[in-house]
Amino acid sequence: MNLLTLPLRTLRRKAMRTALLTVVFAAGICSVVALNYVSKAVGDSMEKKLTAYGANILLQPKVDTLAVGYGGFSLGNVSVDVKSLTREQVDKVRTIELHERIAAVAPKFIALTEVKGQHAAIIGVDWPEELMIKNYWGFEGKTPEAPGEVLVGSRAAATLGLKVGDRFGVQGRDFTVSGLLTPTGSEDDNVLFAGIEDLQAAMGKPGQIHFAEVAALCSGCPIDEIVTQIQQKIPDVDIVAMQKIVKARMYTVHFVQHLALIVSVILLLTACFMIALSLLASVNERKHEIGVLRSLGYSRGSVFSIFCLEALAIGMGAGVAGFLGGFGVSHSVMDMLELGKEATMHMEWWHLGVTLAGVAVISCLSSVIPAWKAANTDPSQALVML
Amino acid sequence: MLQAVNVSKSYGDTLVLDDVSVQVGKGEFVCVVGRSGSGKSSLLNVLSTLTRPDSGHVLYQGENVTAMGEGRINRLRHKDFSIIFQLHHLLPYLTALENVMVPFMNTLRPIGQEIRDKAAECLERVGLGGKGNRLPGNLSGGEQQRVAIARALVKSPEVLFADEPTGSLDKRNGDGIVELLRDLHTEGVSLVMVTHDMGYARLAQRTVVMEDGRVVDGEEVECVTHPKDAVAGEIITQA
Ligand SMILES: Nc1ncnc2c1ncn2[C@@H]1O[C@H](COP(=O)(O)OP(=O)(O)OP(=O)(O)O)[C@@H](O)[C@H]1O
Ligand SMILES: [Mg+2]
Secondary structure, three states, X not given: OOOOHHHHHHHHHOHHHHHHHHHXXXXXXXXXXXXXXXXXXXXXXXXXXXXXXXXXXXXXXXXXXXXXXXXXXXXXXXXXXOOOEOHHHHHHHHHOOOHHHEEEEXXXXXXEEEEXXXXXXXXXXXXXXXXXXXXXXXXXXXXXXXXXXXXXOHHHXXXXXXXXXXXXXXXXXXXXXXXXXXXXXXXXXXXXXXXXXXXXXHHOOOOOEOEEEEEEOOOOOOHHHHHHHHHHHOOOEEEEEOXXXXXXXXXXXXXXXXXXXXXXXXXXXXXXXXXXXXXXXXXXXXXXXXHHHHHOOOOHHHHHHXXXXXXXXXXHHHHHHHHHHHHHHHHHHHHHOOXXXXXXXXXXXXXXXXXXXXXXXXXHXXXXXXXXXXXXXXXXXXXXXX | OEEEEEEEEEEOOEEEEEEXXXXXXXXXXXXXXXXXXXXXXXXXXXXOOOOOOXXXXXXXXXXXXXXXXHHHHHHHHHHHEEEEOOOOOOOOOOOXXXXXXXXXXXXXXXXXXXXXHHHHHHHHHOOOHHHXXXXXXXXXXXXXXXXXXXXXXXXXXXXXXXXXXXXXXXXXXXXXHHHHHHHHHHOOXXXXXXXXXXXXXXXXXXXXEEEOOEEEEOOEOHHXXXXXXXXXXXXXXXX
C-alpha cells in the first residue's frame, strides 16, 4: 500500500468509467499506431513501385545535334556524331556516394534487324537489372536464363507469329523464345528482348550501349543530388532525371502520411479531452476526499500525483491494448490493400516502448489541469458542511 | 501549547472571526460552543492550520504557524495535529483498516508492518477490532466515526481537533464517541472539540463560547452553570 493504492482503487471502484476511458484512449492509440504502420508500409510500397514503374534517371550518350529547319518547317535534328556508352561508364553509377539509393542500373543495346523476314527491333538487356526495373512484367513461359533465349513483346509476337519455344536466326546466330510478355501498353509490346552480350556479339558491336536506365529509391528523394553525383562520375554522359513522375509520386506518399498524422493528432486530442473532463468531474466529486487527505498532511504534490497517476494508469492500459490492437488492425488493412507481400512489418519492442512513453506524456499532460485543481483545493473550503 | 493571538478572518464582507484569542494548554480539553454560524468551525480551522487567518497569528509550541511554509504545515498536519469532522469522510473504496493507514499512503514508499500493526491496534482501541476488513459502506454511522478517530489516532498526535464529532450520530453513539475522546484526553492528548451539546461541554476543562465571531466567555467550566455574561448564559440555556 502506498500512494498508488488510492488511484488504482478508485479506478477499480469506478470500473465502468475506467473501462470507457480506456476503450476511448485505446481506440485513439490503436488508430495512431495503425495509421503509422500503414502509412509507412504504403510509403515503402510506393517506393518499391517507383522502381517497379521504371527508371527515374536516364543515361544517354552526349549527342551533338543540329536543329535543321527552314522557313518555319522543322526538319528534325540531324545527328552529327552518334556516340555510345561503354560498360565502364555505366558501371560507374554504382560508385557514387549515394550508391545505396541506386536500385538498378539497366543498360540497353538496340538492334534493328530482321526476324523471320520482317523488320524488328531487338533490345539487348541485362536480365537481372532489367527485371528489377520491369517487375510489373507478366509472362507466358519463363524468363530467359541460358544465352540465346529471348522475350517477345505481345504485339511483336503476333506480327512475327512467334510462340514459346520457337527458334529463329539473327545475323547467323540462333535465338529461342523462352517467354511472351503479356500486353503492357507500352513500347515493350512491339519489341523483342535478348541478353545484351548475345545481341552485341550477334550484331558485331561488343560493349556498345545505347542508353541506360537507372532506378533510384526515392523517399524524400535527393534525386538532384544523385544526378549531380552521377554527372561528376561520368561527365561526358547526358543525365536526365524524370523528376516530374518522382515528385508526383512522392507528393502522394507525403499527402497520405500527413493525412495520417493529422487524423492521429485529432484522435489523440479527443482522447485527452475525455480524460481531462472525466478527471475534472472526478475532482469536483471527490472534493471532500481531497480535503481530508490535505488535512491528514498530504502535500499538494501528493494530491497532484494521485490524479496524475490515475490518468497514467489508464494511459498505460490503453497504451498496451492500443498498440497491440493497432498492430493487428494495420495487418488486416494491409491485407485489404494487398500490401501484405510488399511491406512486411515487424513487431519491435522498442516501438511499444516509444508508444508507451508517448502515451505516458500525453496522459500526464491531459491530467495536468484536473490534478492542478485538486492540488490547490483549499481543505477548509472543501470540508465546509452544507 | 497552542495559541491563537488576535486572529481575524473574513469571507468577502462577512467577518467570521473578529480579533479572537484563545489558548490550549498541553493535555488540556477545551470545548468550543456557540450558535450556528458564530464561527466555531472557522476558529477550529485556523487553529488546525486548515485556514490561514487574515490577521493575527497562531503559535504552536512557541512557533508562528501562520508564517510557516507549505512543507512545515504539511508536517504539522501529518504528525502533530489530527482532525475529526462531523462527517467521517472515510474513503469509500478502502477497508476500515486501510482507511486508518491512509495518513501514511502519501508517498510511493510501501507501508511497513509496524504501521499496519499500529493501525490494527488503533482500530482495536476504538472497539472495531473485528471489522477491519469492512468497507465504510458496511459500517454504521457510529462505527464510521470510530474509524475516523482511529485514523486520527494512528499518527499519535499532540493535539486532536474535533468539529462536532457527534453531530450526525444519535445520542447513544455520540456518547460513545465522546467517551472515547475523553479517554484519549486522559492519556495526554490535547483535545479541542466543537459541540452543540452542553452535556459534552461540561466534561471539558474549559469552555470557549463564541458569538458573532468573538469569544464571549473563556472561563472555567463552572461559569457555564453560573454565567456572568448575559449572552453566554443565553446561548448555554438554548443549547
Ligand atoms: N468558506 C466560507 N466561505 C464563505 N463564508 C463562510 C465560509 N466558511 C464559513 N463561512 C461563514 O462564516 C460564518 C461562520 O461559519 P462557521 O462554519 O465557522 O460557523 P459555526 O459556528 O461552525 O456554525 P455551525 O454550528 O453551523 O457549524 C458563517 O456565517 C458562514 O456562513
Ligand atoms: Mg461548524
